[in-house]
Structures are given as C-alpha cells and as structure tokens.
Amino acid sequence: MTALDGILKEPLDSEEIMETIILPRNIPRGAREEIASILYREIVLGEDYEIRDARRFIERLGVFYLLFISLKASGEWAKLKSLAGGSHVSRIILLKIILNRVLDLLDSPGLIDHIWKGGLSESMLPYFEQFKAMLEKTMELWYRRVKSERPISLEAPSSVGLNDVGLVEQVERYQEDDGSRQFMGLLARNALLAISESVNEVEGHLASLETLSLLFPGRGWDHAMLELHRACYASLDKYSKLVELNEDLRKMLDGIGRSEAEPGVRRASPAGHGRSELYSITTSNDLQHMLPVESVKLQDETLKALFFARWIEGKLLTYQLIGKGLADGPRKKRGPMVALVDTSGSMHGAPEAIAKSVVLALVRRMLKEGRDVKVFLFSSVDQYTCIELTGSRRMASEFLDFLSNTFEGGTDFNTALREGLDALKEHEYENADLLFITDGLSAVSDELLLARLEDMKRRNGTRLYTIIVGNDDAGGLSDFSDHVFILARAGAGGFNGPEIAIKLISAKHK
Template identity: 30%
Template sequence: MKEAFDAGALERGYAFLDDCPEQFLPELITLPVGTLAERVRGLRAWRDALLEGRLPPDGTWPPPGIAAPARRTVELLSFLRFCKGQPELVDAFLRDVLASFTRHTLVVRAEVVARLRELEQLERQRLEAQEAQAAKRERRARKSRQPDELTLARLRQQAEREVAQRPVKEDADLLAGWEERTRIWAALADVFGDLGALMGRGWDLSIGVLKHTGWTDLVRLRELVEQLPQLTEVVRSLGRLHASDAEETIAETLFVPMRRLEEERREVWTRRVPAETRGIERSGELARMLPVEAVNLGHPKLRYLWHARRAERALLTYRVEGLEIERTLVERDSEEAVERSSPRPKRGPIITIMDTSGSMHGLPEQVGKALVLEALRTAHAEKRRCFLYTYSGPGQVLEFELSLTEGGLGRLLAFLGQFFGGGSDVSAVTARVLQRLDANDWKRADVLFVSDGEWPVPDGLPRRVEQAREKGTRFHGVQIGNRGRTGLHALCAPVHVFQDWAAVGGG
C-alpha cells in the first residue's frame, strides 16, 4: 500500500524561504551558486553582518573563490562604516554583490574548464608516451589510451584547487559603481561628522552635486577651522546669553478646541487575503502554489519547465479570498483640558550675513567661508535653522537657507565656489534681515555679521538694529582684520576681531 501524499512535508521543505527578504527571492532562485537553502542562509548572513558594519565570517556562502572579489572590494572601499543601521543602502549594495557572485561564478567555471583541458591534454600525452614505449618493447602495434573516470575526477579536483589558489583581485564593476559614492561620503564624514541623518534622507545623492568643485573647498575650509579654534568659539557663543534651561516654568490648565484624528475600521471582502480557498487560478505566487507544481521543481528536467511557468505567471495556485480590515483616519472636533507651561527659552536660528565685496577677496574670503561652514555645522548639531545672506554692491543681495540635505548642500557648494568682488551696500542686506526677524520662525534668531567693516554706516540703520536688539535678537560681529573701530561696531555687540593671518598662510 502506497503512503498518502503529505502536503505538509512539502511546505516544511521550503520553510527556509521565510528567512529570505522578498525583494531578493528572484535573484536567489536563478543564482548558479549552491543550493537554494544555502543561498538563503548565506544572503541572510551577509545582510545581517553588513547592517552591523562588518563582513560575514569566512566560510559563509558562497565559496571563497567566488566571494573573495566582493570581499576585497568592500575592504578597499572602507565601506562598512556607512552600512551600519542603513537597510536601504545595504539592500542596494547586496544586489550588486549578488551580481558579482554571478559574474565570478561564470569566470571560475570557465577557468576550471580551461585548466582541466590543459591537464587532460598533458595526461593524454603521458599515456601516449607510455603506450609508445610499451609497444616498442613488446613489438606490437600502438593502442589508443584515454584517461579513465577516476583520473578525470582527480584532474578536475586539481584544476579546481589550482584556480582557487590564484591571486584574487577586486571586482572592477562593483568598485566602479560604489567608489565615488564612498569617497564623497568619507569627505562628508570628515567635514560634518555623523552621516546618519543625511543618508537616511537619501543615500544616493545627485552625482552632479557631488562633482561640484566646492567639495575641495569644503574639505580645505574644514582643515582651516581646525587651525582656528577661535572661529568655532565665536559661533558656539551664539545664544549663550539666553535664559537657562534650569529655570522653573509656570503651568496652567485650560480647555482648548482640538481636532483629533481617529481611526475607523470596516471589513472589506478582498481577493488574495489568505482566509478562504475559492478555487484555482494561474499566477506566480509561490506561497499559493499547488503541490502538483512543486513536484516538478524536484525533477532534473521538469524544473526548467517550472521556472518557465513561474516567469510567465502560469503556475497553478489556489485562489483565496477573505475579509480585510480597511483603516481610515477621520477628523473629529473635541475639547480637552491640557496643561500648558511657558516654554523654556531655546536657542533660535542662526542668520549669517557675509560681506562679499572686493575688499574681502583673498584671505578674508577664506576666513569668512570657514565661518559660514562652522555656523552650518553648529546649527546642524544643535538642530537649529541656518540662513545665509551675501551682499556686495547695490541690488546684489543673495539669500538662501543652508541645511544638510541634497538641496542645502548644493547651495552651500555654490556659495563656496563664489568669488568675492564689487561694492558694499550694507543698507539693503540689513533691511532684509530685519524683515525676516519680524517673522514668527525667526524672532529669536542670532545674527552673525562677517565683514572687514570698511563701509560707512547709513543714517538711521543703527536705530533700527537697536530696536531689533530690544526684542531679543543678538547681533554678533566678526571683523576680518584689525582696522580699529569700523561700521561693524555701530551695528553689532560684541565684535570679534580676527587678525591671526599666520594661521591661514598670510603675512
């Protein structure tokens, strides 16, 4: 009596597929390295290790001869530190790693075949020489001799061993695809420190932005800041006179109208919810595949038919339906008693005014750009907004917000690549700054004014600045060069005078 077909055994046999990330399943099924179970375990080991910022241990799938080029490429790129805790980045990189495994599998197989042919040819020559000597000694006709199966197996093992012992180079395609990104991330890390927030918003930054000539200025200015710790101290002093976080607050209870988002649920009869089986249909879903289709996967020839039918989404599968809970958010009006306390004073945004007139060209320009860079780094570290104004002659005022986003970095690079020249119209830029200070988001801003101060003070301007200062705005000035009391002193207090020209290579 034949045993009954056990459908549960088939399901248990493919239970290991649950450990495979769904997006990698098509690549793993067709990958010509190892069994499907070995591929799933190996991919999981690679993904988990990369998310921890390391490579999987030696001996992990695939074999060393196939995995070595990708491993060597990762080591050359110094790539692992950027993978830690970045699943999107790791998944994108793993797709290229799987492609590397496929390429080198074909390369290794071709090298083994070529070396095996050489060894077989040498073996045939040896056998022919032996047969010639035996025929001459025994005075008989020569017979044809071919290597037997054991000899061929030994030669194949020798060919595989020799190919595995050859020196391994990095994967050129994998290196070319990730070398520039990694180099730029390393430069970013040297300038801005932790890249986690930036990469989380999109690790594949625009190549056009990253090739901007301002990147070299960025790294050079960061080195300049390290030589001039007083620049860092100036920027860090912004907002220090605000009230302390340790001050007590006054709490009050009040009723306020509120609009809440509440979740509503309703049942919807939907296809493909695995609740009830409603028949059979053709699809490419492995989870709903009939056992009669799974049997073909184990046949040495019918498995090719199974792969073709899966690619055409023509496998026989169960058609399932069920109830799905549909969730929607609905706004509802309500009143609620809330406890409100007067907020502790916090550091506001940073507004930087940069003098780009002709008198700032040269070394003062480098110091000014370094100050802008340090202001952005400080704002990013303290979660403050940062706005930049540049000005020179009449009508030549530019304004843009700086941030560690793709667009913000592009604006920063455009500023760093700018050359200073022209006149100096301080009235227009100050009017724009005072207008921005009237906006709610910028009332508590700290203003950093960078200039050499070689301009006259327009009438009425100090009074307008004083009115803004009475509302809580602080105007810090950085005077590039010791020229005594200048127009900058009439607008800013305190004024930091920079004259350490030896640190920037000046006389």
C-alpha cells in the first residue's frame, strides 16, 4: 500500500466520483485518481492543499501543477468552495463538476480555445502552444510510468529520467514568465466561470439531491436517479422550504429525541476509545498505530525531517481503531424515533403540508445522524402503513410516495398508539421515543393502551411528543403526552409560508 492509498480511499469509495474517474480518457487511470484525490481534499474535506515540494509534484503530475496553482489563486476558487457549505452531497456534486472540467482541459488541449468567447488573442497564442507542448510531455511521462508499472505517488522517492527533469525545468521557467502567468490566470478564471455556470444550475436542487442521497445511500447518480429527482423535486422542495425558513420549527426538532446518555438508553456502540478492530485510516501523532510506510521515512536523512514535522503537526498516517462498548460520559448522539402521522381527511390542505414538512425534516435529520426512524401513517381503524428507514432497511420509494399522496380517510388514534408501542418492543426501537403528528380531532379511548404507555415510560424512560397542526387544541392528547407543540398561524401568511408560531402547552417531566 502506498502512502496515498489512505487518502485515495474516500473519493474512490464514492460511486459519484468513481463515475468520473473511470470514464475513458487519454489521461491514464493512475493520474486521474491522483488528481481526484488532490481535488477531493480541497473541495470535500475543505483542506488548503499545500504543495511542499514543487519539483516532486511536477515530476509526478506535470502541467497539472500550473493549472492547480492558477485555479487556487483565482478569486472564483474560494467562491466555489464556499458554495459547498455544510452538505456532503453539494461538495460531491461540486467536486464532480470541477474534476470533469480539469480532466477535460488536460485531456483535450483544444478545449482551452473554446472556453474563451471569441477565441484566444494573438498575444496569448504562444503561451498556449508552450502549454500544449508541456502537456504532451506530461502525457508521455504518465504513460512511461504505466508501462513500467511505477505507481504515481507524491511520497515515493524521486528517480526521474532526463526527459522528466526537462519537463520540470520547462514548467518552472514557464511559471516565472509574466506572460505565461497571465495566460494561466486567464485560463483558470475562464474555466472557473464555466464551472460556476454549471454549479448555478444545480445550486437550487442541492437540498433535494441530499435528501435522495440519504434515502438511497450508495446509489450513483445514474439516469434513473436523475429521473427520480426530476419527478420528486417539486414535492421535496415544497416541503423542505417551510422548516428551512422557520427557526422555531428547527429548534423544536432539535429538542425531539433522547440522547444515548440518558437513563434507559444503554446499548453497545462503537466507542472511540475502543481498540478491538480496524475502522479506517486517519492522520494523527499516534506512533503506536502509525502505518509502516511512515516508519520508512526514518531511514532517510531528508525524509526524517519530514517525519518529525508531520508527527508534531499530528499528520502521520495512522490506523483508526474502534471497539464496541458503552462510551463514558455524556453522548450527543440521539436515539431512534417512531413517528405516528395522522393521514385522515381532516388533515387535508394546510395541516397536511405542515405535517409532511415536519416529517421530511425529521427524516432528513435522523438519516444524516445515522439514527433509525419508523413512520406509521394511520387513518381509520386498523388502517395504517409502516415506512421503515434504517441502516438495514430503507423504504425510500414508499417515503417519496407519502410526500406525493393526498391524505384521506378517518382517524383512529388507538390503532396508531398500538402500532407505535408494538414497535418499541423491537430491539432497534426499545429506547425510542414516540411522536404524534395530528390535528388532534380524535382521542385515545383504549385504557389498556394508555396503561401500556405509562408502563413503557416508567421502565424505559419513553417520552411521547405531540405536534398539533391546523388546530389550537390538543384535546385528550395532552393528558398522556410529555410535550405538546401547537403549530399556529403567526400572521397573514398562514400555514403555506414560514410564519408559524410554536406554542408549548404541556411539558411533563416524569
């Protein structure tokens, strides 16, 4: 394993990035992977990739050095990185767009001329021709290494031939020339402007794309997935905006669900202090668990200094070990949730829209945090649909159908509560809380069910949250709910806008 294998693992494990890397090109696969790795660290990990040895970088990746430093020097680069925000999906999409553009430019020099509107000026043509000549040498370098089966690695000892050294000197001279720097600056700016246009096209879809990636984990963005996005975008966008725009709704969702550190929540889980099994590769100053490739540096006087510098900075490649056990101290991670959603005819209209918005926001949050959630859609007696969204079972299509279907039918809270309590018997949900989402126009009449609920609260610390939509009164639900939230109109905007006030009318702490 080379020193870069640990870095390459993450982008290569992403099907979306693999689709770009494996696309047939003139650029050899090893060079495409290396370029993808560097851009991955910049865009997805948010690092400021530092080239510590320019000559060695050029020996491995040739004119990509000029393109990379020119892209980073452009003001557009920082703007593009900021567009990714905190969403992993948006970062992956942005990386795909940038990686495709960079590989296109290196693969087909003729494309450089096309990114200038009106073509290249006479003054820039000589620098373009020099760049093309260096690119041809770079291709020769890459293919010589493919034939000799020498891996491309920035950490490997340097042993280049005369032609490679000539390429290094050419690139260095080219970089020092004012006209060449002007050409590369214009090339980077125009390339990034073209990238920005592509990014702007998908920027408004990032939230729905992220939701689909959570519902269909590990699935690449093939034609079927894109068609699914086109079909579902309207409802995903409609129901996600309400919660995004309402800070009170977001705060309410933050408070729903128990932390795993609370009483009644004791389960074996991966603990950072465990050392029973290999989990991944990371960077740290842990000498006991560093990769063998790092110790090789100690045998070379030049690399020894690099080893100690990385040790002090905590950047040695090390094995990340993890074990099963109960973690000590408070845990921020919250437990699973069972949601009971009223789909009766009385919920039609604004209450239905609010309920779907809350459920969508809840499911997105649960999946992002790696928490299991089970959604029961209930109406008349013994009429319900169960949608399970867990690590082992992801009923994504059924959940999308729920967002697109209209609510109708009667209301029977007894059915809903019975199914919710039965779900708490399952091992995955034994420490879950219950969430009712309804207009409250019914009541639980089964005394045995209420007794089971109270017993579950005493034994497991189970809590029941109720969210009332389209009504100012929780009715009999407040008698056995631990927390009741009333979502009421806050202004003329009504339920169709972000103007929703949340009133907590009951807070029982048992």
